[in-house]
C-alpha cells in the first residue's frame with residue numbers, strides 16, 4: 001500500500017501522494033476501524049495470481065457536511081490492474097456484505113467532480129447522485145474542492161439486489 005499510495009498517477013485526485021509514514025498510520029487506523037465496526041477499506045488480492053493490488057471497502061466519515069456521519073465506500077488500486085472491472089466487482093461484493101452482513105442502511109461515496117473513473121464505478125454499482133458539495137478537507141484546493149456525493153439506500157431500494165447485479 002505504501003507503493004500504491006505513493007504513486008502520483010494513483011493520487012491524481014488527492015491533494016498529495018502519501019508518505020510511507022502516513023500510509024502506515026492510515027493502515028493502523030483501518031485495522032482499528034475493523035476491530036471496532038467490522039469493516040474498513042479491505043485489502044484486495046487478484047484472485048488468479050494472489051497479488052495484493054490495493055483496497056476497496058468502507059470507512060466511517062464524520063467530517064462536517066449535510067450527509068455525515070455516514071459510511072462511505074471507496075477504492076484505490078495499482079494502475080497495472082485498472083480497466084479490468086476489479087473496482088466495480090469488488091465494490092459490488094462490498095455492498096452485498098454491507099447490506100446482508102453488516103446490516104448497513106445506506107452507503108455513500110464521494111469524489112472530486114473531475115474524477116470520472118471513480119464516479120463511473122459509483123454509477124456502475126447502482127449508486128445514485130445525491131448532491132454536489134465543497135469538500136471541507138480540500139476547500140482551499142481549487143482543482144479538487146468541487147465534489148459529488150452518491151448514495152445507495154438499501155431500505156428505500158428493495159430491488160437493490162436485482163438492480164446492481166450484472
Ligand SMILES: CC(C)(COP(=O)(O)OP(=O)(O)OC[C@H]1O[C@@H](n2cnc3c(N)ncnc32)[C@H](O)[C@@H]1OP(=O)(O)O)[C@@H](O)C(=O)NCCC(=O)NCCS
Pocket residue numbers: 009010011013075076077078081082083084085086087088089110111112115117118120121
Ligand atoms: C477509480 C479506480 C478504483 C477504478 O478502478 P478500475 O478497476 O479500473 O475500475 P473498473 O475496471 O471497475 O472500471 C473501469 C473501466 O474498466 C472497464 N471494465 C469493466 N469491466 C471490465 C472487464 N471485465 N474487463 C475489462 N474492462 C472492464 C469498464 O469499461 C470501465 O470503464 P468505464 O469507467 O469507462 O465504464 C482506479 O482508477 C483507481 O484506483 N484510481 C485511483 C484512486 C482513486 O481515484 N480513488 C477514488 C478517490 S475519490
